[in-house]
Amino acid sequence: MRIAFVGCGYVFDIYMRTVWAYPEIEISGVYDIDTKRSAVVRRHYGFRVYGDFAELLADAEVDVVVNLTSIRSHVEVTRRALEAGKHVYSEKPLALELGNAQELFRLAASRNLVLTCAPSNVYTDAVRTAWKAVADGAIGKPVLVYAELDDSPAHLMHLESVRSPTGAPFPYEEELQEGCTVEHVGYHLVWLCAMFGPAEAVVAASHWLVHRKTEKDLSPADTPDFSVATLTFANGVSARVTCSWVAPRDHSFRIIGEEGQVSVDNVFHDRSPVFLERFSRASLSARKLRSVRVNPWLGRRFGLGGRRIPLVQQWKSHAVGAERDAGTSVKQRLVSWLRIREVYAQDKLLGVAEMLCAIEEGRSQPLSPEFLLHLNELTLLIQRARSDGISTRPVTSFEPLSLFQEGPLDGGTPDLRESYRARALESLIGRLAGSAHRA
Numbered sequence: 049m050r051i052a053f054v055g056c057g058y059v060f061d062i063y064m065r066t067v068w069a070y071p072e073i074e075i076s077g078v079y080d081i082d083t084k085r086s087a088v089v090r091r092h093y094g095f096r097v098y099g100d101f102a103e104l105l106a107d108a109e110v111d112v113v114v115n116l117t118s119i120r121s122h123v124e125v126t127r128r129a130l131e132a133g134k135h136v137y138s139e140k141p142l143a144l145e146l147g148n149a150q151e152l153f154r155l156a157a158s159r160n161l162v163l164t165c166a167p168s169n170v171y172t173d174a175v176r177t178a179w180k181a182v183a184d185g186a187i188g189k190p191v192l193v194y195a196e197l198d199d200s201p202a203h204l205m206h207l208e209s210v211r212s213p214t215g216a217p218f219p220y221e222e223e224l225q226e227g228c229t230v231e232h233v234g235y236h237l238v239w240l241c242a243m244f245g246p247a248e249a250v251v252a253a254s255h256w257l258v259h260r261k262t263e264k265d266l267s268p269a270d271t272p273d274f275s276v277a278t279l280t281f282a283n284g285v286s287a288r289v290t291c292s293w294v295a296p297r298d299h300s301f302r303i304i305g306e307e308g309q310v311s312v313d314n315v316f317h318d319r320s321p322v323f324l325e326r327f328s329r330a331s332l333s334a335r336k337l338r339s340v341r342v343n344p345w346l347g348r349r350f351g352l353g354g355r356r357i358p359l360v361q362q363w364k365s366h367a368v369g370a371e372r373d374a375g376t377s378v379k380q381r382l383v384s385w386l387r388i389r390e391v392y393a394q395d396k397l398l399g400v401a402e403m404l405c406a407i408e409e410g411r412s413q414p415l416s417p418e419f420l421l422h423l424n425e426l427t428l429l430i431q432r433a434r435s436d437g438i439s440t441r442p443v444t445s446f447e448p449l450s451l452f453q454e455g456p457l458d459g460g461t462p463d464l465r466e467s468y469r470a471r472a473l474e475s476l477i478g479r480l481a482g483s484a485h486r487a
């Protein structure tokens with residue numbers, strides 16, 4: 049199938065990092081209202097640049113429009129593409145009003161077209177591994193989730209100077225105006241709702257804490273830069289999700305069960321390390337010792353945080369570890385290597401590829417329209433909760449997903465409940481720590 053990109057700013061380069069791993073996807077061309085930007089993209093990637101959006105939409109070769117425009121343009125671009133008979137994959141959020149998102153899905157359905165959207169991290173090795181551990185019963189009954197999306201104090205991060213590999217400026221004004229929740233909470237909501245079903249209740253608040261994050265005057269100026277939400281799922285799981293542009297970077301999440309916890313270091317890294325800890329009196333008691341808590345090496349001897357578990361592989365796992373940036377100088381390659389190893393790595397084309405596969409195989413999309421509407425609603429509820437807070441029941445819901453049952457999971461992965469045993473030393477030291485606490 050052939051796709052065309054609309055909007056080729058900062059995130060476009062991230063999509064391009066893994067394009068080499070998708071020989072089956074044909075790119076017909078790109079369009080951006082900023083012609084300087086599309087000229088750069090033509091130079092770097094050699095893509096055809098459409099003169100205007102109408103020309104792209106009139107190209108009968110284009111089956112799918114990938115909408116990477118600024119958030120305020122999402123609805124209009126998606127609507128026009130659907131009206132022109134194209135399937136659409138949109139960056140998140142689909143819309144800034146739930147009514148608009150509902151309207152778009154109605155339009156897609158009336159034309160027998162597919163509409164789906166990012167984030168696509170639900171398909172990644174890290175999320176699948178955590179999900180498998182939970183499904184295997186490795187932590188017992190899941191009951192609680194702590195999910196963090198702190199993206200550092202924006203006012204100290206020199207966001208004005210950040211550039212994509214082909215020189216697109218990081219759109220920091222838009223990021224701050226739309227807010228950390230609209231921009232980021234979806235990365236957690238997508239796997240939470242995939243794993244645990246629709247949220248039945250939301251208690252949330254969002255605040256504007258740091259008033260001057262940039263020299264530029266923002267409009268609006270008071271977009272919340274911190275939000276916290278507690279989501280209650282039908283199966284009884286409770287999740288606390290935090291987003292901020294205030295606290296130092298933390299993209300981790302923990303799923304806590306009655307018998308242990310699974311923790312993932314970085315939701316922005318598709319192959320982030322995943323750890324499984326089976327709780328024991330020993331490891332729980334050891335946490336009471338200050339030296340164990342403040343010294344990670346010592347903590348590991350006591351079993352704190354558990355052990356790293358092998359990552360499940362999916363059909364495009366090879367893409368993310370070998371991302372290719374546009375730059376070819378030694379310095380650029382070194383920076384790229386460091387980023388993939390230490391900071392973040394995302395195969396953003398994976399979501400597009402999953403969409404195309406489902407269309408080609410004539411099956412329904414992995415993420416249903418109802419699921420995506422629920423994500424959209426939750427995002428907006430949390431973002432707009434403001435200081436007074438909200439306690440509400442979402443109006444949208446969906447049939448729980450059974451995403452990976454039919455088999456992309458690697459059959460050779462061990463049953464994690466069976467394979468995890470506390471080491472003898474871990475148990476012994478833990479028992480001693482327990483005694484010290486009781487003494």
Ligand SMILES: NC(=O)c1ccc[n+]([C@@H]2O[C@H](COP(=O)([O-])OP(=O)(O)OC[C@H]3O[C@@H](n4cnc5c(N)ncnc54)[C@H](O)[C@@H]3O)[C@@H](O)[C@H]2O)c1
Pocket residue numbers: 054055056057058059060079080081082085101116117118119121125139140141216217218219222231
């Ligand atoms: N920046 C990131 O790291 C990042 C990561 C993941 C997702 N996203 C999402 O991707 C989307 C784009 O973000 P970005 O960072 O690339 O922003 P950006 O501002 O760098 O790029 C957006 C591009 O869209 C173009 N555009 C805007 N309206 C258009 C229209 N009507 N028709 C054609 N082109 C239009 C702009 O000229 C610009 O080049 C947003 O939804 C954002 O939330 C961004």
